[in-house]
Amino acid sequence: MQPSSKSIIGMAKIKLRCWLSALAAVVITTANAQNPLITNQFTADPSARVFGDKVYVYPSHDIRAQPGHGRAGWFVMEDYHVFSSANLTDWTDHGVIVTQNKVPWVKPDSYSMWAPDCIYRNGKYYFYFPTTPKDTTVSKGFTIGVAVSDKPTGPFVPQPLPIKGVRGIDPNVFIDKDGQAYLYWSQQNIYAAKLKDNMLELASEPVTLGELPTQGLKEGPYLFERKGTYYLTYPHVANKTERLEYATSTSPLGPFTVKGVLMDESPTGCWTNHHSILAFKNQWYLFYHHNDLSPAFDKNRSIRLDSLFFEPDGRIRKVVPTLRGVGLTDAKQKIQLDRYSRLSNSGATIAFLDTANKFQGWKTVLASNLAWVQYNGVAFGKQALKTVTLRTMAPAGGTVQLRADGATGPLLAQVTVPKGGQWQEVKAPLSAFKPGIHAVVVASKTDTPVEIDWIRFE
Incomplete structure (x- = not known):
């Protein structure tokens, strides 16, 4: 019996809905950001890896607790995303890669998909993640x-x-030059063991890396090698909140010698920090997290990125967190001045665009004629640009000047901001064009407040 036309249409509709559902599941979104790198969701515990010509970041994914979904006032994570970038400025979200209710052994309502890691070997990518099992005998x-x-x-x-044989959190995987793989993790102490070639089983009994500080919480191990020295880096609560410390050895399993602090406690009061370190295009970088998008609740965190440098003797120079982060910003893209390189001591502040929805990001407020903000690393290219657009608001009106390479540098444009209490895009001609890479300084020339969301050259 042949199906009727109605049933054919019905089946076609079902197939279309399934196809659209599958398509929605793999939607790729792009975020343009400095620090924090991702501004449309909470991210933490970034494990960064270079695969091919891109950097891939595997963070944990903080969400807010809801009735029946996680523990209020605590860390709540149910899945993992992966983000990639070829320039460390433009980040692509490839969507969810693992979720708690699709892992056979995971307690499906645990909301404890904590800090992960990922490594490549023999044509496969191995993603390691800690969480709570539903079988407590395991x-x-x-x-x-x-x-x-x-x-x-x-x-x-x-x-x-x-x-089998691993109990703890914060997995980190390292493959040495001889091909031997190691797994590191934490549970009050930091542990390590060799992995079999299949990357799925331990090849040795776990050992405790016991030369580290004995007082205060230690977690989040991340090991890398440079010039024959093995660096074991880890968060440690030496005072009230976590700071990043490191120890070195001539062997992946130690013994290690504690060398010092590579990042101080968070100035924003974030209780945790968790990190990874890599070299990309001849520069070393530190990925870490603070609570930029949730200043009042440090269980919702956001990943960050800053450059890392070594002293001639191999010591790590302490990394000072920045808002500007790394990478170049295309002058033809929206330049978020609130992720500044320098800010005047008088009359300039940063505030959320919408305190009820902090994912909207920040604005720069220039409240006097002494106020200015500087944003470094703007790539103007070679082809002459003719205009600049500001998304701005000035209840009493105002005037701002844009200069290249400092407050006394060449004048790029003078922009008159019309009076108004709503955001508007104001375009002005450029009086000069400077090809290449420059810092941009935006300064107020009036005593009435001018708020700026972003600027863009065209």
Whole structure:
């Protein structure tokens, strides 16, 4: 019997809905940001890796607790995303790669998908993640599982069981020059063990890396090698909140010698910090997190990125967190002045655009004729640009000047901002064009407040 035309149409509609649903599941979104790198969701615990010609970041994903969904006032995470960038400025969100209710061994309502890591070996990508098992005979606390993919962006297929013999959080994987892989994790202490070639099982009994500080919480190990020295880096609560410290060794399993602090406690009061370190295009970088988008609640965090440097003797120079971050910003894109390189001591402040929705980002407020903001690393290119557009608001009106390379540098434009209490885009001609890479200084020339969301050259 042939199906009727109505049934054919019905089946077609069902197929179309399924196709649209599948398409929606793989929608890729792009974020243009400095620090924090991602501004449309909370991200933490960034594990960054270079695969091919891009950097891929595997963070944990903080969400807010809701009735029946996580513990109020605590960390709540149910899935993982992966982000990629070829220039460390423009980040692409490839969507969810692993979620708690699709891993066979995970307690589906645990909301404890904490800090992960990912590594490439023999044509496969291995994604390591800690969480709570539903079978408490496997582990009464956290354990660590693995999901495997043919691509760095997934889809990742979770293994049916976690790694046997591992109890703890914050997995980190390191492959030495001889091909031996190691797994590091934390649970009051920091532990390490060799991995088998299949990257799914331990090849040795875990050892405690015992030369580290004995007082205060230690977690989040991340090991890398440079010029024959193995650097074990980790967050440590030496006072009230976590700071990033490091120790060195001539072996991946130690013994390690504590060398010092590579990042001080968060100036924003974020209780945790968690990080990774890599070299990309002849520069070393530190990925970490603060609570930029949630200053009143440090369980909702945001990942950041700053350059890292070594002293001639191999010591790590302490990294000072910045808002500007790294990378170049195309002059033809929206330049978020609130992620500034320098800010005047008088009359210039940064505030949220909307305190009820902090994902909207920030604005720069220039409240007097002494106020200015400087944003470094703007790439103007070679082709002459003719105008600048400001998204701005000035209840009493105002005037701002844009200069290149400092407050006394060449005048790029003078912009008159009309009086008004609503955001508007104001365009003005450029009086000069400077090809190449420059800092841009935006300064107020009136005593009435001018607010700026972004600027863009065309």
